[in-house]
Amino acid sequence: MIEVEGLTKSFGGLTAIDNVYLKFKKRELSSIIGPNGAGKTTLFNLITGHLSPDQGKIIFNGRDITNLPPHEISRVGIGRSFQRQNIFPRLSTFENIQIALFSAKHINGKLFSQAKNMLRDETDEILESVGLTDKKLMQAGYLAYGDQKRLEIGIALAIEPQLLLLDEPTAGMSPRETIEITKLIKKLVKKRGLTLIFIEHDMDIVFGISEKVKVMHQGRIIFEGTPKQVKANAEVQKIYLGKDKK
């Protein structure tokens, strides 16, 4: 599905991503964990074209997508959500999804047709699937934090991705919201047959959703395996999970 080969990126003197090799299989649910500053978000920014790598290649479905601009990468089928909520605040919840659908269906260049009722059913369906139907007319910026996160996932889904990258989907959420959003992600990804890679700090979610876990530290992948293997690994325990032991 997606392969990262020898990816390297440094900022000034700091090597944020250091010769990383990764492989993700189709329909696999993987997570990337690691302490702050390990390079997880940088890796996402490289994959989605927000940053371009110093060295290395990114291959998606057999196609080299290294150095493509973000809008083209999104078109090949990679959707992402952001760590901080990243929506269109002064537009309605409905429009947030609808505009993403315009782009997915290649009709956002239409100048002379009225947008209001276009793709209404498709938009409603996505709103329904992320549980925002009753808030669809609200201005998105006024939604509660958890709902904005849901909306963001909805926007990412609207472009009909094959691969979904979620950057800390539950950051800043209450425990109840966290459980709900975790369930939602799991359900949507399974239903749509997506490949999922997500960054997360909450170990319950990591071990609850993912089939594979990659551990990053100082720009390198130091361990890969199933959640069970990660839990059992002494080095990971020391670097990362150690801090989490209550």
Add this chain to the structure above:
Amino acid sequence: MMEHEIMREIIQEFFKKTLTLRLFWLSTAVILLFILPLFISTAYISLISEMLIMALAGCALNLMMGYTGMVSFGPAGLYAVGAYTTALLLKKTGIPFAATMVAGPIMAGLVGAVVGWFCVRRTAVYFALLTLAFAQIIWTIFFEWYDFTGGDDGTVGFRKPELLLSINSSYYFILLIVIICLILLWIIVNSPFGKTLQAIRENPVRTEFIGVNVKRYQLYAFIISSLFLGAAGSLFAVFSGSVFPDYAHWIKSTDMIVICLLGGMYNFLGPVIGSAVYIFLSKLISGYTMYWMLFLGIIVVFLVLFMRNGIAGFISHKIAPLIQENKETEK
């Protein structure tokens, strides 16, 4: 007695509904504009003509500023390109009047495509500075190229079709063109394209990640805005019968920006309200004192500090909810 009560309720209900209908207000305003020359003197008609033209320029600029979030400091440059194109064609060639009116916006669109191509490469304050620089280049060309444009004497004494010689008939011509242009702009901002522009305003990074080539769409917005700015310029050339380099000056750009701010950037008709109020105030105050600019400064300070969404924003946020209590449920 009972029937009387019911009738009164029905009538009240009817008024409540019609008064809140946008279409009702709009058509009333348009009809009023069409019958206006029957009631008021030509001095006021020419004032309203000017308001209409600046309303169009404001709405054209607002496609970029209010809808796409690109603050341009140089709309007057493109407005002047439209004005000069029409004026020079009328003066130096014999091509039909209608063709000169079409050539103005097209020329402005072409220049806008070139200028925009450079400008969209930068954002925010750098974008604004680039637009200002290009507008001043355009101003310099019109000012210095004496043989062709007449320099600071302007381009004057060009032919005008007989139909437009009276103030009232040119008022109708302007009114018609402005209404057509505004309808076109309204259709554009409510299309999938227009919605995409609004997404760019709200969050360019996110828009990139839903698969939109943001720079390209910003360029499209720049070109479309230039076309309509050019149309406003052409209209003003015909209206005033003379064209001067000052049409491209940054002071003219400031007028357009203030018109958008005053009326309200986030409302389609904001610049129309802004234009009417601004031009009315400028004529009123400059009739009493030389220090119109002083008052302009005070208006801008007031707007930025107390009325961030302009008059239209003030009406729809503060006054409309008082009249119409159930707005949210309806919308």
